[in-house]
Amino acid sequence: MFDPASLKYDANGLIPVIAQDDSSSEVLMMAWMNAEAIARTLQTGRVTYWSRSRKSFWIKGESSGHVQELVELRVDCDRDCLLALVRQTGPACHTNRRSCFYTAIREGEEVEIMRPMA
Numbered sequence: 001m002f003d004p005a006s007l008k009y010d011a012n013g014l015i016p017v018i019a020q021d022d023s024s025s026e027v028l029m030m031a032w033m034n035a036e037a038i039a040r041t042l043q044t045g046r047v048t049y050w051s052r053s054r055k056s057f058w059i060k061g062e063s064s065g066h067v068q069e070l071v072e073l074r075v076d077c078d079r080d081c082l083l084a085l086v087r088q089t090g091p092a093c094h095t096n097r098r099s100c101f102y103t104a105i106r107e108g109e110e111v112e113i114m115r116p117m118a
Contacts, residue, residue: 002042004035008080014050017082019060019092022071028092029100031058033082038073045070047084066090091117 009015014032021028031049033041037057040048044059047068051058061067068086075082093100095116102114 004038006079007035007038007075007082008078009034012052014052015080015082017049017084019047019068019084019086019088021088022085023087026099027101028068028086028088028098038082041070041084042073047086060092061089064090064094066092068092 007015013034015034015038016030017033018030019028020026032052033048034050037048037050040046040057040059047060047070049058049060050056067089068084069089071085071087073082073084088098091098093102095102097114097116099114102112104111104113
């Protein structure tokens with residue numbers, strides 16, 4: 001059985017998590033989880049993060065409706081990073097964009113490559 005305690009957390013008890021769209025493989029966002037957020041995510045199927053700024057659990061889409069349904073949780077080879085394959089409803093980014101990675105560095109310049117969703 002998987003035990004969240006088997007992972008390598010930082011000094012604050014957190015581990016980075018990359019959320020990736022299960023069907024398109026698009027990288028949607030990066031956030032943090034602690035052992036309890038991982039356990040909640042696995043129990044409910046709703047991706048639950050730890051908000052460092054609010055110091056509280058954050059169920060993705062709880063207030064916005066932009067839900068992340070867990071398809072599969074993967075552990076990297078060093079056990080210090082997670083990949084959450086998700087079914088994303090609506091935008092993943094708080095800026096109302098599909099992905100948080102909407103700025104590219106091209107020829108030394110920042111270029112916005114994704115507009116907010118309607």
